[in-house]
Structures are given as structure tokens and as C-alpha cells.
Amino acid sequence: MVSSPPSSSAPSPVYLPDGDFDLVKILIVGPFGIGKTTAIETVSEIRSLHTEEPMTQAAASVDDLVVDGKSTTTVAIDFGRITLGGTRIVLYLFGTPGQERFRVIWEDIAQGALGALVLVDTRRLDASFEVMDLVEDAGLDYVVALNRFPDTPAHELDLVRKKLDLEDHTPLVTCDARDRTSVLDALRTLADHLVSRAGADLS
């Protein structure tokens, strides 16, 4: 459920907490239907919000997008937030499809992001290559989270790492988008990774 329209009644606004909080964002990216929206809903303290960003005319003319059988010239963004009161941070999670044809607006979406959680699925790993290209081109460090069932054999992780040709330093975790602890764990792994990468050479 990626490009679902907003429900008929707008949720009442949940305002920002009082005091000096720093507002940061992390991207959650992956192909359509991978569970980005679910992951955001699972951990967000507000009902997740949705916007449709128009593609530029130039992009619309080269791409006649057809998604779920309907033509669209917009990119859907879902987002939610988590207040980390102890460290005065409001963390926003922006979910967006990482597809090559969205490159024109990707720079705007990635602007100021701390890093990205890339959701992948073994049934269509190929769809993840362009996602990772976009994330890397935006200069974002990332963690790959494999949508995996409990009985999936452990060796599959090694296989996925190899197929995706991940850098040695890029963490690969498993994640159940419906499970709050699981999503938070993936975000913790990402935050750990971002701290360890801070100051490291961009390569």
C-alpha cells in the first residue's frame, strides 16, 4: 500500500513539542509495495501523513507513469515522526519510492536527510538496484533491511549481500515492517552506522 489516497477526514494536527528540539529526517526507501508505509505507521507517534509531489513538466513528458493501473505524474511521500525526548530530537521518517524516473525530485527529498533505510525483498532484489543507486548518488549512508520471514535460512543474508554487491561496511539486517521493535532495531542499526561513518571518507 504505497500510493493510497489520504482518508476522507484529515487527522487533527499533533503539534511539535515545546522547547528546543532539533528536527532531523531519515529516508525509508524501496520499490513499490515493499512495506515503507507500514514501517512508518508502525513506529510513528502521529498518524502518518501523505503528500503527492508533482513531477516537473520535463519529467512528465518523458515518463507517463502508470501505477496500479492509473496514470500519475506525482511521487507519493509518506511520513511520520518519533520524538526522542531524552536527546531533544524529533526524528522524521520519510518514505518514498526510490526509482530512477523520480530522480528529478529525489534531490529535494534527500536534502538534509541523515541517512536511509533501504527495504529489500528476496523475491525482487532487482528492483532494489536503482533504489541503492539513487541513495548512493545522493551521498547518503544506508542500511539494507531484508523483509524476511522467521523461517528464512540464515545463509540467505549472505546471498543477498552478494547479489546486492554491498560494501563491507554496509550493514544488512532483517526487518518485519509490522513489528515495532523490529523497525526500531533497524533504525538503531542505521543510527549506529551513521555515527561510525561520520568523519569517514566519502567513498
Add this chain to the structure above:
Amino acid sequence: MSRGQGRRLVPSYLAPGGSSAPTRNSLQSLTALIATSLPAKPHHTPAQQRLLDLTAKGPLTVAESAGYLRLPMGVCMMLASQLVDDGNLMARAPLSGVPDGIRTPGAGRPDKSLLERVRDGLLTAL
């Protein structure tokens, strides 16, 4: 113009009062907006009035305002820019220690201490 073939990208009633570009290029998706007590001016659009109503009771980011008002973020940013210039909205930059709403071009990688606060905050999140 291929535009006539489909629905409009942005409805004409959202056009921000004759200006086609933000008067300042400083707002970001996480810039916090809060209405001042200044009443809306005649040239403000209904969408701008709704933005002022929305942020009259507390601060919201550009992204959240766009979500609640069902506007694209880019459109919300344009509407907000004019309201900031007109004194109807106050904008607060996402990060403290960064001048009000100023986008730092090519600022590069995020600050390590900021990342540590995110990490430490997530450790205690339940």
C-alpha cells in the same frame, strides 16, 4: 504543452498570489512554522488562510502542514514563504545553531554529535 492532456499538476486556485517563485529560498521540509497574531491580508489565498489557521495553535513543519492541508510540499513551501515575508508566519530552522531558516548549501555530512543524539535517543525508545 503536454499539460492539457491530464489533470493539472497544481490547481489554479493554489497559485500563490501572483508570485511564481518563493521570495526566499530558505524553507525546508522540516522548517517549523507558527502563525504570528497578524491577520491575513487581502492578497492571501484561501490556502494561505488555512495554513495560518493550522499553525495558529502550535508549530508544525512544512512537511506536516502540507500533509494536513493536502498540498504538495513544494506548494506549501511557496505559500509559507510569502507568509513569512509578510510577517504572518514565523519560521524556525530544523537545527538549532543554524541561522533562521538558512539552507546551508553543500553543508556535507551531518554533524557527529547530532547523529549520536539520534542514536542515543533511539536506544531508549520503546
